[in-house]
Amino acid sequence: MTSPSDKTVTAIRGRLLSFRHAPAGPGDGGSHRYLADGLVLVENGRIAAVGDYADLCGQLPEGVAVDHHPDGLILPGFIDTHIHLPQTQVIASYGARLLDWLEKYTFVEEQKYADPAHAAAGAAFFLDELLRNGTTTAVAYGSVHPQSVDALFAEAERRGAGMIAGKVMMDRHAPAALTDSAESGYADSKALIERWHGRGRQRYAVTPRFAITSTQAQLEAAGALLREHPGIHMQTHLSENAEEIATVRRLFPAARDYTDVYDRFGLLGPTSLFGHCIHLSEEEMLRLSDSGSVAVFCPTSNLFIGSGLFDRAALAREDRPVRIGLATDVGGGTSYSMLRTAGEAYKVLQLNRQNLSALAAFDLMTRGNAAALGLESEIGMLEPGRWADLVVLDPRATPAMRHRMQTVGGDLEEELFILMTLGDDRAVAATYLRGRKAQERQNP
Incomplete structure (x- = not known):
């Protein structure tokens, strides 16, 4: 039996995005949860808590370092x-x-x-x-x-x-x-x-x-x-x-x-x-x-x-x-790259006179694909009990993305669309497995 003192605790801070259900279309704010300054608290590889940093920082055990990505957008892997x-x-x-x-x-x-x-x-x-x-x-x-x-x-x-x-x-x-x-x-x-x-x-x-x-x-x-x-x-x-x-x-x-x-x-x-x-x-x-x-x-x-x-x-x-x-x-x-895959999915559907919103694309890459595998209770959402597999995205990863982001003005869906249209491996700042950094971009 693991005692509280045996727990391995890690924490990741940044802008958090996780989907609750498939978006009905663009603008479906109820489909997801977005925290402008959030914290994912991880115990023994699984998410223990998710919330605003101001609310959760007091729960951090003494000595636990926080991986802070102030400009990053953090989603389930x-x-x-x-x-x-x-x-x-x-x-x-x-x-x-x-x-x-x-x-x-x-x-x-x-x-x-x-x-x-x-x-x-x-x-x-x-x-x-x-x-x-x-x-x-x-x-x-x-x-x-x-x-x-x-x-x-x-x-x-x-x-x-x-x-x-x-x-x-x-x-x-x-x-x-x-x-x-x-x-x-x-x-x-x-x-x-x-x-x-x-x-x-x-x-x-x-x-x-x-x-x-x-x-x-x-x-x-x-x-x-x-x-x-x-x-x-x-x-x-x-x-x-x-x-x-x-x-x-x-x-x-x-x-x-x-x-x-x-x-x-x-x-x-x-x-x-x-x-x-x-x-x-x-x-x-x-x-x-x-x-x-x-x-x-x-x-x-x-x-x-x-x-x-x-x-x-x-x-x-x-x-x-x-x-x-x-x-x-x-x-x-x-x-x-699932980002490039989503961008090409958008183009395929455009040719079929259909559409793929940015919300729908990012839901598919995370919660939606987890649901397709019957694994929603394990992965695909930033919720307690799930494995702390995370991706940190940088919407300003390339000169073209930085230039385009100057016109966004805080619109999350527009930022997501830029990521799926212009993004690729260069937009991935870090990847976490079970709350531990498994990959970090070099020389962004």
Whole structure:
């Protein structure tokens, strides 16, 4: 039992912003809490209290130093709901559509993760980049090799971060060095679940890459893993690209549509994350809504690979809303920054004659993505009991941002819009994991 004297206490001071619920639109002041001079008091890695500095400073134990960011905007750490660990050296690969891009670039790099040393080095770089960009939790694909996931979880555990990740299951239409079987994919995934799921902050996601690369037997095995481990996550890809959809139709002629392929094997549900979801029928959206599944919006990837435009309005329709997450999808995605991702999401939706307010974008990156993962009680909000994973943003990080901020005049929403439009890793002044500084910008 930890006595009061055993508590590890830290404190972070600055302008605080945290969302309570999804904003109804621009100007929805009730959707969030903003404190112009706030304090986050942290005990043993979790938030103990949040409030005005003047009210809480008297509760600070003697000798506790306060990390003060007088000009910084402090939010819950960003959450990325779809990213690929083995694709850090695939990012910015020129000139191919989805299926060609996988063959030409991705499968080549992923084979390297058979080497534990390469996997460990990749995991360290991956966590460095996430933290440098203010991302404290990510839902990550490993390679087909179990050691890729071991490396990521081990590195996250060492740093105090919480990851959700899984070994890719892929038993066809890939190089032999990257394929498993229905049986080995099940066995390797089950062993990883037993080794890592619920160990500290780590959680497992059953990970069939997508229907093209998994036989019916393997999709059945993925469904069995979900049934055997209630509450575990599942991640895959859905309706990203027209050629992909046509291939799935040929491979699964009995299925009504792409979503039905996954549904037949029990892969839909409130812990299931489907990357992209661009070209969905009304029937598919209804089924995703009824099952509580999550459609993950990956704007920079969709633009870079030329897959299409995400239809947020159709998915969010009030009579059958589909839960939505936001993600970078590195390495098809072109930035680790959730700020840049939100800026590109705004542009994608503009092309679809839709809109993404700054409030909605920052809610998505924090509380909204936590809700998509079923982790609102753990991360995504500056509230007591949550892990003290924080990001400190500098809205004057670059000359262009400083110049633009001169016209803002204290308008929070305008400041947020500048951050998501002009910001990137340079706008991240510091990142905290469990109340301790994990990353700090050098020479701003």
